[in-house]
Amino acid sequence: MNTLARTLIAVLLAAAAVPAGAQQAVNPIHPLVAPLDAVGRPARTSAEVSADTTCGACHDARWIGEHTAHGAGQAKATCLQCHVDGGKLEVTPATLGPDGRLRRDAIRIGSPRPANCGACHGLVTGTGAPVALPADFEASPVPGRAWTLTQGEGAVVSPQRVADSFLNVAGKETRTGPWDVHAAKLVDCVACHYAGNNPGRTDQRREELRYVTDDPRRISTAEFLQRPDHRLAEPDCRSCHDALKTHAFLPYRERHMEVLACQACHAPDPVGPAVEMVDATVSTQAGRPAVVYRNLDRAEGEPLNAAIIRPLQPLLVVKTAADGARRLTPVNVVARWRWISRADGQEIPFTLVTQAFYERGAPAPSVLAALDANRDGTLSRRELRLDTGAKVAAIAARLRSLGVVDPVVDGEIEPHVISHGIQGRDRALKDCAGCHAADSRLGGDFPVAPYVPGGVAPRPPDAHRIDLAGVIGPTLSGGLEFRRAPDAAPGGLHVLGRSRQSWTNRVGFGLFLAVLIGVLLHGFVRWLLRRKARAAIRARAPVPLKEEYVFGRYERLWHWTMALSGLVLIATGVVVHNAGEEWPVSLATAVTLHNAFAVALMVNAFLALFYHLVTAAIRNFIPHPRGLLGSVLEHVEYQSRGIFYGAPHPENPAGHKLNPLQQLTYLALLNVLFPLQIVTGLLIWAVGHWPSVALAVNGLQIIAPLHNLGAWLFLTFFVLHVYLVTTGREVGEHLRSMVTGYQTVHADDSEPQGA
């Protein structure tokens, strides 16, 4: 479809998208009121109606005005804007009764409906016409009408399926769930954002109650209706949801709940048009600020409804909740620049800015002189930026001529916590690698602005509970971005599969590599000198050989169990550590397997220890102090020289199955490495279940790298072990003995030589 057709359709759709839907129901018990004007005379038209006098006749309008965020500052909502459809009472001869009061069927007054909230906050729809952006989505900013829900959070609150909407959401055919799961389940705006003293609700007070679970005292309904506290509740997901009762699939459930806001997974990729930057230092000819959307592919001049909306990947930052919990929370960051007057610090009304740019519908000559780079008499999108001092000075001069005292450009960063447009379990982030991987959403650079108006660095948010924890730096193209460390997570969290303490990896890998190279060299030399060694063995007097049963059934069983669990642990550990890569098992499966085999290994180790203690076989592992050094040297000498020339294997100390080198290795393995891995592993596991443990051991920052180092040592041991298995009389000799239990030994010698 060509652009023109797309544009046309989008315009038509936008026109059709005016919500029809049901209307506010007739309120059967609200008294029949006489609509009054501001001075208390009967109002004859809708426009004359004053909420303060009409509603204030019964409700304490003044008290309500003092107890609301909707009635102060920029936002100045009236009762009717929120409690009546369309924000105004229909006052016509048809709706008025003979006594001057509204007829019953005109009393359509009640709790705010989503459309009332949506009128100012963003795109909120019902089940009617499919979701589309309204024609005034980009209209000039009206005080109080912020659209923060959609432009800030990228949220669309609608029960409809995304796939059914008119918006060109990328990949929308797969989005068969609703725009907002709460809207879809009839949890409307006021279900959460209710009046603070609503006698039907107490959950906001629960935090204050320490030794009772509920405060049964209520104000009466009459008292409430007279003085409803319009400081609306802003409850947390946890006010209604007990997330621990679900999420059975999630490893480290408690830990996830501790460090993650629900939205981190349940609002993973908003698909409403979210704003990246609002540049109100300039005005378009239509009298609007220049707005850059974060997730919109839009050709110049294309209507919003025709543009392609990409899923927005939010910035995950640490937010301190009301209860003090610090959790990773998704935000969108909007950078906003505007003109302020340095005299009073107040923002200059945007209409003045527009006047500064345009005179009688065309750019002012001095503005053109400063900004119109190609001298075509118009200001293109690209030209409409104050990116040099001269341009700023030109506009400032224009503003001064309009009576503004000392105009300067001011910029700030507004983080918008993504709390709407919540997705149900089907679309929630379930891909572990979404966070637990090197290139996950916890890192990467996050654009702040494609250019910097007036060269003024935006102020980070103050007095917020949000820690943006990143460095704002310039981009090559002259914009700004957040920079985040590639291998860390916000808030200093240790995120499995993502966080790296590189020294453990380096030390471990170095050791592993050294041993690997060592055994490869050793093996290569053995192979080179194989004829010589064989000849030397043949040259010696033939030794009588016999088959002897050296490894009992249980010894072989515990050995192979240990081998299997060790291998699985290393394999799954690799998956967990590098969760972002493609693996045949998912991270969740890998973690479960890892834990399961760790249990198997521990049980096996305990039983084996018991066996060795009670059968006294433990002595195989304990080196003989006497002559230990000599014996060690003898074995070292054999391994580094004799083995190549077919020298006879040095004798083990009498009654010992293991040679002193093995004994030392196993002593270290069993007394150092095993406990290290078991303790650190248990701690990592415990951190997921009892967060206090994590605090006690300083989170995972210490124990996870230790576990990681231990894993390298294990891997190193494994390589060495497997190689030494091949150093028997024949290459497969030792392996055979550990499978069958029999080994070929000197007829006069009962000691095996093993790995």
Place this chain on the structure above:
Amino acid sequence: MNKSKKMVVGVAAGAAVALAALGAVLVPFRGSAANPGQPGTHPHFDHTPVFTQKFESPQAVTLACLKCHPNAVEVMKTSHWTWLGNEVQVAGHPGTQRIGKKNLLNNFCISSRGNEKSCTKCHAGYGWMDANFDFSKKENVDCLVCHEHTGTYVKGVGGMPMKGTDLLAAARSVGTPGRDNCLTCHAYGGGGQAVKHGDLDSSLVHPASDVDVHIGRHAFLCVDCHGGPNHQIKGRAFSVSVEDSNGVSCESCHGRPPHRDARIDRHLSAVACQTCHIPTFARRIPTKADWDWSKAGDPKRKEDPHTYLKIKGEFRYEEDAVPEYRWFNLKVDRYLLGDKIDPKKVTPLNAPQGSIHDPTAKIWPFKIHRGKQPYDAGYDYLFPPVTGGDGGYWTTFNWDQSFRLGAKASNIPYSGKYGFAPTEMYWPLNHMVAPKEQALACTDCHGESKRLDWRALGYAGDPMKVGGRK
């Protein structure tokens, strides 16, 4: 066993144990991939070499079939042949009786009596021209209409194949009934495409998956659900049945509770699966919603099969229509020939039984076909005039004469006065099950939606707020 063999065996055994242990751990993480048979694939013996000679008559084909399939005469015991069900108690009527297409009235073409010639186009038999048809002649069974696959086999007057039909080719093509076989009748009942059932029409031969998930996405054949031994096809149409023995239900295949949300499962005690999973019917092809016989016979009106036909009267069709919802316990009342009516009131011909107080009833989606149909204004009962039969209304446009012929054909007195009375027929919806992504969601019924009229269903208000039935 020598040593190396022993070692190989040992290693193999070790590996097996290791794999088994790994498998034991892995298995719980895999969903069990239960294979519920393979709907839509029914390999069949190729009959091409069986038949070598040209058939002189369709009956000869049937006799040839019976040579190898002697048991197939069991079809003669089924309603596809008899057009009558088993003895059954009809609510509000004494004793038991056999009812079916043969003797019931509807508000489409009204009655088959006296109109056999045209109605029996859809009879699984040959030569049913009038009341004298002999139901005991096995050669008159029509095997081909259900089993042939050439797609060229079309039945005409009295159920005989059209002249020139290649019977040999049809006989050679036989196999398991395909969707087109069933739909050749079940999608065209009432005199045309999609007239009767709102949920069965020719779009189901090869539907897109959003029209019907079973057929469109999973390639079901009709007989995958409507199977059954001895040609006793499972499934009930409440236009001709009053109860649901030998019926098919969603639960025949789908276990309970099939949802992952307890809130949805709580609906199951009061809401039929179909209610949410058939959000609209007549998805692609419009179905008849309203049929007014009283307007028939006007030679001046422009004819259009979807709005007006001189022989049939005035119609209204609906496409992608929202169902109406009623309590239903899988039993219906049934209007029988001779039952008195109040011509000023709407007479339901097969009103679903059940109410909010009936624990076996659930809220079901219906296509309700509304009609204005002939009745005897002297005796006040609905009347089966002869229409398509000889001398019937469709050729003479004389209601009085067609009533007199109908009185003879159906053996019911005619007072000499006639009129037109409003009636309703209820068609519970079962087909055109939408994919789950398109099933109804909360807001489709609750909140400000008007889809369900809670008060009409007996609730005090939206049960989300006032609570469900106890």
